[in-house]
Amino acid sequence: MNSHDSRQAILDRIRTHQVEGPSLPNIDHEALVRYPDPVAHFCQTVQSVGATCHRVSSPFQVNEVLLDLAPFRDARRVASLCPDWVTGNTDLRMYDDPHYLKGLDWLIVRGEFGVAENGAIWIDTMPLHHRASLFITQYLAIVVREQDILHQMHAAYERIGQGIRRSFGLFVSGPSKTADIEQSLVIGAHGCRTLNVFVVEET
Amino acid sequence: MSHLPIIQHPDAAAIFVGNRARTQWHDSALWFVREKRDRMAKSIPEWELLRETASGIKQHTIANMADYLEKFESAAIAAGAHVHWAIDAAEHNQIVLSILREHGVQRVVKSKSMLTEECHLNPFLESQGIDVVDTDLGERIVQLRRETPSHIVLPAIHIKKEEVGETFHEHLGTAAGASDPKYLTEAARGHLRGKFLAGEAGITGVNFAIAETGGIVVCTNEGNADLGASLPPIHIASMGIEKLIPRAVDLAVFTRLLARSATGQPITTYTSHFHGPRRDEAGNQTGQLHIILVDNGRTKIRDSDEFRAALGCIRCGACMNTCPVYRRSGGHSYSSVVPGPIGSVLSPVSDPSGYKSLPHACSLCGSCTDVCPVKIPLHHQLLAWRKELASMGLLARNKRWAMWAGSQLFQRPRLFAAVGWLGRNALRWTPRFLIYHRFNVWGQQRELPVPPQNSFRHWWRMHQHLTPPTVEGLADREAGQVRSDDIATHAAKETVSQ
Numbered sequence: 001m002n003s004h005d006s007r008q009a010i011l012d013r014i015r016t017h018q019v020e021g022p023s024l025p026n027i028d029h030e031a032l033v034r035y036p037d038p039v040a041h042f043c044q045t046v047q048s049v050g051a052t053c054h055r056v057s058s059p060f061q062v063n064e065v066l067l068d069l070a071p072f073r074d075a076r077r078v079a080s081l082c083p084d085w086v087t088g089n090t091d092l093r094m095y096d097d098p099h100y101l102k103g104l105d106w107l108i109v110r111g112e113f114g115v116a117e118n119g120a121i122w123i124d125t126m127p128l129h130h131r132a133s134l135f136i137t138q139y140l141a142i143v144v145r146e147q148d149i150l151h152q153m154h155a156a157y158e159r160i161g162q163g164i165r166r167s168f169g170l171f172v173s174g175p176s177k178t179a180d181i182e183q184s185l186v187i188g189a190h191g192c193r194t195l196n197v198f199v200v201e202e203t
Numbered sequence: 204m205s206h207l208p209i210i211q212h213p214d215a216a217a218i219f220v221g222n223r224a225r226t227q228w229h230d231s232a233l234w235f236v237r238e239k240r241d242r243m244a245k246s247i248p249e250w251e252l253l254r255e256t257a258s259g260i261k262q263h264t265i266a267n268m269a270d271y272l273e274k275f276e277s278a279a280i281a282a283g284a285h286v287h288w289a290i291d292a293a294e295h296n297q298i299v300l301s302i303l304r305e306h307g308v309q310r311v312v313k314s315k316s317m318l319t320e321e322c323h324l325n326p327f328l329e330s331q332g333i334d335v336v337d338t339d340l341g342e343r344i345v346q347l348r349r350e351t352p353s354h355i356v357l358p359a360i361h362i363k364k365e366e367v368g369e370t371f372h373e374h375l376g377t378a379a380g381a382s383d384p385k386y387l388t389e390a391a392r393g394h395l396r397g398k399f400l401a402g403e404a405g406i407t408g409v410n411f412a413i414a415e416t417g418g419i420v421v422c423t424n425e426g427n428a429d430l431g432a433s434l435p436p437i438h439i440a441s442m443g444i445e446k447l448i449p450r451a452v453d454l455a456v457f458t459r460l461l462a463r464s465a466t467g468q469p470i471t472t473y474t475s476h477f478h479g480p481r482r483d484e485a486g487n488q489t490g491q492l493h494i495i496l497v498d499n500g501r502t503k504i505r506d507s508d509e510f511r512a513a514l515g516c517i518r519c520g521a522c523m524n525t526c527p528v529y530r531r532s533g534g535h536s537y538s539s540v541v542p543g544p545i546g547s548v549l550s551p552v553s554d555p556s557g558y559k560s561l562p563h564a565c566s567l568c569g570s571c572t573d574v575c576p577v578k579i580p581l582h583h584q585l586l587a588w589r590k591e592l593a594s595m596g597l598l599a600r601n602k603r604w605a606m607w608a609g610s611q612l613f614q615r616p617r618l619f620a621a622v623g624w625l626g627r628n629a630l631r632w633t634p635r636f637l638i639y640h641r642f643n644v645w646g647q648q649r650e651l652p653v654p655p656q657n658s659f660r661h662w663w664r665m666h667q668h669l670t671p672p673t674v675e676g677l678a679d680r681e682a683g684q685v686r687s688d689d690i691a692t693h694a695a696k697e698t699v700s701q
Contacts, residue, residue, distance in 0.1 A: 003298065006498075007288035010444065013502040014269040019511065021266020024449055025259035027456065031249050045469060093484060098434055099400055117247075117459070118469035129484040132433035135426045135473075153455040153470075164451050165282065165416050167482040171458075171474040176426035179466070180341035180357065182364045183232050184384035189340060190392060190399070191426025191473070 027154060034151050038116040042149045043199060045119035049174030050187050051195035058202045059085045062108070062143055065198070071139055075105035081127055082108055082143055098132035107137035107192075111144035111172075113159060114199070117152040120171035121197065122160060131168045135176075140192035142172065146201050209557050210539070212564040213644075216532035220648070230530040232360060237524040239467025240574065246469075247459065257456050258578040261515030264414075264447050265505060271414040271447050272496065278417025282479030284492040292322035295497045299324060299406070299439060300331055302493050306437055308333070308403040314421070314428035315339040316408025317355050317518055318441045318497060320540045324406075335406075336398045338427035340391050347374045353534030355541055356465050356520035361533050395427070405431030409442035409494075410517070411457055415450045418478040419494060422461060422471040429475055436481065436490035444496050445514040457517060460576035465519040500553045509587045513548045515577040522571035522581055528564050537561060544571035544581045551588055559597045562588035620660065627654040 035041040039055075046053040054065050062085045066072040080088030086108045095101065109128065111121035121142050125131040134140065150156055156171075163169065176191030187193070220226055244250045264271055276286045289295035295318075303311065311328065313319065313335055325346075328335050337346045341358035345351065347370050352358030359367070368382040377390045407428045411420040419440050421428045432438040448457065462468040481490035504514050523529045523543030534542040539550040539558060547561035562585045571581040592598055598606070612619050630638070631654055639646040 003287045003289070003294075006290040006294060009290055010288060010496075010498045010502060011269045011272065013498075014272075014505065017502075017506050019266040019505065021263045022259050024263045025256050027252070027256050031252055033248055049469065049472070102396075102400055115470075120470050120474065126482070126484055126486075130433075131481065132430065135429045135433060153459050154452070157452045157455045160451070164413075164418060164476055165478050167478055167480075167486075169476045170429075171470065172472065173468075173470045173474075174472050176424065176472055178340045178388060178425050180339070180344065180359050181367050181384040181387055183235060183357075183360075184364070186385050186388040188392070189388060189425035189427070190338065190395060190430055 029154060032152055032154055033117065035116050038149045038151050039146050039199065042114050042116040042119060043197075045116065046114075046174070046197050049119045050177055050185075051119065051174045051197050053197045053199060055199045056201065059143060059198075059200045062086055062141070062198050062200075066108075066141065066196070069196070071194070072106060075139070077104050078106040078108070079104060079133065079137070080108040082110055085143070086141075092129045092133055095130065098130040098136070101130060101133050101136050104133060104137045106139045106141065107133055108141045108143070109134070111142045111148075111197075113148035113150055113156065114144045114197075115150050115153060115156050115171070118173055119197075120153075120156070120173040122156065122169065122171055124163070124166065125168045125170065126166055134170075134172075135191045137192055139194050139196075140172075140175070141196040141198065143198045143200060146199055149199070210537070210560060212532070212536055212560040215538055216536035216564075219533040219536060220531060226531050226533075228363075229361060229533060233524045233530045236357070236466060237521075237574075240464055240521055240524065241467075243463035243467045243469065247463070253456055253460055254576055254578050257460055257517075257576055258512075258515065260448060260453050260456065261577050262512070264449055265445065265511060265514050268444065268447065268505065271449060272444060275412055275414040275417055275447060276496075278413075278415065279479070279494055280417070282417045283488060284417065284479050284494050287493060287495045289495055289497045289499070291499050292497075295322045295441065295495055295499070296324055296327045298495050299441070300328065300333075302437070302439055303328075303333060303404060306404065308437065310334045310336075310398075310402050311404050311406055312336050312338050312399055312402035312427075312431040312435070313406040314408065314423065314431050315342055315358070316406065316441055317540060318408055318443050318499075319406065320352065321499065322441075322497070324441075336395070336402070338395055338398065338425075338431055339423075340388065340425060340427075343391060343395065344370060347371075351535070351540075353542065354520060354523060355518050361535065399427075399430045399434055402431060402435045404437040404439060405433075405435050406439045406441065407432050409440050409446050410461065411448050411454060412442055412446045412494075413449075413451050413454070414447055416478060418451070418476055420454060420458075421475045421477070422458070422473070423475075424466075424468075424472040426473055429473055432475075432477070433481065437493070438477070438481070438490060439493045439495065440477070441495045441497060444498055444501050445516075461517055461519055464521040464574065464576040504549070504552050507552070509591070510548060510552060510584055512579050513545065513581075513584060515579055516545050516549075517577060519576055521574040521576065525570045525574050527566060527568060527570070532564070537564070544585065545579070548579075548581060548584045548588065551592070555592065555595060556597055559592050560599070562586075562592065563602075620658065623658050627656075627658070630654045 043053040077090045078088040079090040080086040114121045175195040176189040177187050178189040179185045287298045325335050337343050344359040353361040364382040371377040372379050375390050375394045409419045410422045462471045480488050480492040529543040539546045550558040565585045567582050569582045
């Protein structure tokens, strides 16, 4: 059978058996959790999922904090999507093929917003040029503004809206991890080895 | 579907259960995950509302599946993806092969996908000379050991770290005797980085497909799916048609439930939303996205009023982690791609005869139903399957005989009383070797209970003159004042005095 025949066969099979179903439910936003201090809750959750959270008053402090970290001081290739605050030495747009990014040590990106309930940060990957850079980098840092911390995922998807249609977007919550060997949590599986999250007070 | 050998769950579980230390280790590893799930569920005040809503969304989507599939297809094509349809596993595998052949692909990196396991994609591609590397750590361990996953979320949960160490020593050259998870994970990271960079196409599964936008969502912790879908230019995403949800906002409900139910995390590390192929900063297409929509028996499940709700499954594995049978018998005892309660419901649909023992691998405790994030009435469905199998004439001979004998017994009160007397006395006086032998499965690995002196009917005759508990009496009892003529109190005394 070719794919077109199968398409028709599957749709026919479904349509010949009418099934009663409920109407599509909508969640009552009044019933959803709201945290008294979403920013504090966000930072706490970010820590609990294995990342390090830094609350800074100005984005210009990000570089200072990073310089305290040995892997950042020793890094050879750094790409920064926040050039005003952190200077990088690698321009992701220089490469046609993401395979050339295999030696990338650090990537510093902006997060669109954060979610208090789970420490997830939404990243629009279009400015990265290569979405692979987010996963191939050894270390990742994300800068997000305090005013952009939302309570839960319902608010998050509402905020993303039609922006979701832009090729590739994702939530990142903590560094890459695995517990596939005897349920022992190991940070740094295939993606970033550590995640540093900067929550900036100043707008 | 080809006819598979008939799986007898008790026989398949016997080896695993025979190793008491290992059974206990497996049991506690899964219970640990179940407890993490409980803590996470309790951290969300609206948890039950989320489950209710998720169930409603799934039921609605399953009922209107054809419309949503068409909507998804046209939106996905508009976003630049290629959409393929496969009626069964064989067609799915052929589609994958033809995409790979068209682009001259020899090396594939694959992330965890239960659908591709169900279609036996790996052995098929290997037989066609294509190198397939499973990149999820647990799946890679299982692949190197030439085993199959024993759990849908934790594929290597049955393997000890010392055994992983041996496997890695043999295949990855790690130090002999090394078993530190951190060291072994680091070795796998290095090994798989090479595979990712060499991969010419990436295959992933799909957690959710959004009908409204034509996008797919993949949820992982390790980052392997994202590397596989971002480094090579070709991304093939295989999905069962039941993965659909109507709108992007519905993702809020499911992303809140999935990881909390699965591993007790608030959300997976990466929740990736793919709309069309890879693009650069200027929006130029730099790769291809192929989405394969697979039926393989799903429309058949949809046809069944009894089992339709099982299509709502989001593959979190919570029902396995909580199942007292799964925890003690291990995933391989089910000999099906999806083990545990949900696997015991789904597998017999494709092959009732082959999987007829699975709905019996259940104590009907109902714990699976309680934890299911989309409220599938799993234990009711398992009971329904037993009825179905009986009507299909697929009940094992010993069960058929026992059911017949039970039916005879319950129809004859005098016979029932006589057999009760016989049983109480026989258990007390028969020598052990006549009770505990290889033909009595109920006497294996357990002591039978001490029989009571008298029957319930005897007890009832002795006590029926007592005043039944009144509404006031029950209210007193709730207040902590137990009335002396309360039947329950008498019954308790009676038991103690025996």
